[in-house]
Amino acid sequence: MGSPRPYQFGTENPVELDLHIFPGADNTFELYEDDGETTDYQRGKYAITRFSFQGGKFTIHPAEGDLNVIPASRTYHIHLPGNPEPITFTIPPGQTHTLKVHPPKQGAE
Numbered sequence: 001m002g003s004p005r006p007y008q009f010g011t012e013n014p015v016e017l018d019l020h021i022f023p024g025a026d027n028t029f030e031l032y033e034d035d036g037e038t039t040d041y042q043r044g045k046y047a048i049t050r051f052s053f054q055g056g057k058f059t060i061h062p063a064e065g066d067l068n069v070i071p072a073s074r075t076y077h078i079h080l081p082g083n084p085e086p087i088t089f090t091i092p093p094g095q096t097h098t099l100k101v102h103p104p105k106q107g108a109e
Contacts, residue, residue, distance in 0.1 A: 016075045026054040058101050063093035
């Protein structure tokens with residue numbers, strides 16, 4: 001199954017985020033973020049960033065909601081099977097970014 005998997009721990013919303021992409025079936029994932037400390041999320045103070053893998057393309061969609069709870073820009077490190085180095089880029093939360101993802105070569109991990 002195609003799936004973005006974020007690996008991040010703690011309560012602060014990260015300025016850098018590692019995503020491990022496993023090409024396969026189309027899939028989506030939503031990253032929910034709030035201040036991590038208060039109940040302000042109950043009053044709509046949260047943001048959601050949607051990630052999708054569809055037709056061999058991985059897309060980071062613009063964040064929706066209260067953008068004040070997330071960094072003004074975020075650096076993504078996209079890890080793909082068979083690629084020794086991640087693809088790295090920085091975008092603001094209101095921007096879309098799409099990557100063409102090729103399935104790993106036979107025998108690649």
